[in-house]
Amino acid sequence: MYASVEKISSSVFYYGFTPFILAGLIAFLLSFILVRSGKKKYKNLPPRGPMEWPVLGGLPSLSGKDMPHVIIADMAKKYGPIFGMKMGSFYAVILSDYSLVRQAFAKSNDEFSDRPKITMIENIVQGKGLIVSYFGQMQTEHRRFSLSALRSLGMGKFKMEETIVDEARQLAMIFTSRQSKPFVPFHDIVVSVSNIICWLSLGKRFDYNDENFKAILASLFESFEIAEIAGLFNFLPFLRFLPGSGFKRMIALQQNHDRFLKPLVWKIHEEQEKSRRSPTCYVEMYTEQMIEAERETPVNTRLLKKYVSRSR
Numbered sequence: 175m176y177a178s179v180e181k182i183s184s185s186v187f188y189y190g191f192t193p194f195i196l197a198g199l200i201a202f203l204l205s206f207i208l209v210r211s212g213k214k215k216y217k218n219l220p221p222r223g224p225m226e227w228p229v230l231g232g233l234p235s236l237s238g239k240d241m242p243h244v245i246i247a248d249m250a251k252k253y254g255p256i257f258g259m260k261m262g263s264f265y266a267v268i269l270s271d272y273s274l275v276r277q278a279f280a281k282s283n284d285e286f287s288d289r290p291k292i293t294m295i296e297n298i299v300q301g302k303g304l305i306v307s308y309f310g311q312m313q314t315e316h317r318r319f320s321l322s323a324l325r326s327l328g329m330g331k332f333k334m335e336e337t338i339v340d341e342a343r344q345l346a347m348i349f350t351s352r353q354s355k356p357f358v359p360f361h362d363i364v365v366s367v368s369n370i371i372c373w374l375s376l377g378k379r380f381d382y383n384d385e386n387f388k389a390i391l392a393s394l395f396e397s398f399e400i401a402e403i404a405g406l407f408n409f410l411p412f413l414r415f416l417p418g419s420g421f422k423r424m425i426a427l428q429q430n431h432d433r434f435l436k437p438l439v440w441k442i443h444e445e446q447e448k449s450r451r452s453p454t455c456y457v458e459m460y461t462e463q464m465i466e467a468e469r470e471t472p473v474n475t476r477l478l479k480k481y482v483s484r485s486r
Contacts, residue, residue: 220267223249223259231260233409246270262409264290284309292408294401297421298428323459327374341369341379348382364391376438377455390434397427 224235235249236242249257250270258267269275278286288309289295295306304320307313328334345366349359362382368391369379380387400420407414407421414421439457446453446461453459 219265220256220258221253223253223257223268226260229262230410231262231264233261235259263411264292264409287313290408293411293414294404294408297414298424319460319463320456323456324374326459327454327456329374337373338370341366341373344369344382361388361391373455375456376442377458386434390431393427393430397424400424400427 224232226232227234236245238245240248246268247270250268255271256267256269256274258265260266269278289306291308299306304313304316307316325331328337345362348362365380365382365387368387373379400423404414404420404424407419413419442455442457443461446458447465450462450465451458453462
């Protein structure tokens with residue numbers, strides 16, 4: 175009798191009280207998020223824009239038939255050329271006036287040169303690269319070097335025009351090989367444009383029928399398609415944990431790109447270190463810059479080499 179009563183009481187606990195416990199935990203978490211989101215206080219902020227919702231902020235105001243930038247432009251007519259709004263977990267200041275934008279980005283030194291630590295930058299590219307890297311000495315040096323290297327490689331000069339004409343000639347030959355049969359030129363045009371970029375960065379081009387290169391381009395376009403939806407993760411980071419969010423797929427595609435590109439980059443890097451020939455692409459010029467920097471600051475360069483070797 176005692177055993178049966180104990181069994182009944184335990185079943186009541188598991189099936190009766192568990193939903194209340196879960197409901198309590200969810201209520202606690204939501205309360206914590208609301209309190210935490212309203213805890214930050216900013217000073218000297220511009221006027222607030224549209225109505226904001228808990229957790230979501232002003233994101234619901236950006237939904238509609240028009241694109242978000244069109245909706246924001248309409249908001250500026252109502253709230254003025256500068257206003258603020260919460261976008262999920264971030265507070266954003268909207269500038270919708272040419273003079274304000276110019277003052278912020280051209281006349282304020284480096285005050286607006288940094289990038290926000292959002293989900294896509296933190297998890298996909300880890301804050302590295304030329305466009306989405308965080309502001310600092312490394313970013314400044316990389317941008318300065320990249321502009322100099324691209325000019326040396328012919329960007330904006332007649333030398334670059336020759337490279338484009340040569341690739342256009344290859345594209346024309348591919349079109350001719352179709353023998354006037356109907357075909358979709360999308361893939362061929364994408365490969366043609368990509369080959370110009372690869373020639374600048376890697377010093378080589380790929381065949382139009384290269385299966386590995388075709389697969390990488392396909393995965394790149396898949397990344398763009400996912401990014402259209404996954405951009406919401408930047409404002410509501412917790413959404414990336416939901417099933418079917420596409421976030422894990424984005425990570426897998428990025429790893430796929432790395433497996434294709436990093437061996438190529440490392441091979442060019444090692445060959446340039448041995449040959450010390452006149453650089454003909456971005457990677458070779460970067461290698462020469464590393465060699466020159468090693469003579470001045472060998473410790474920093476050894477750390478850089480350690481990082482490069484890790485990514486093989």
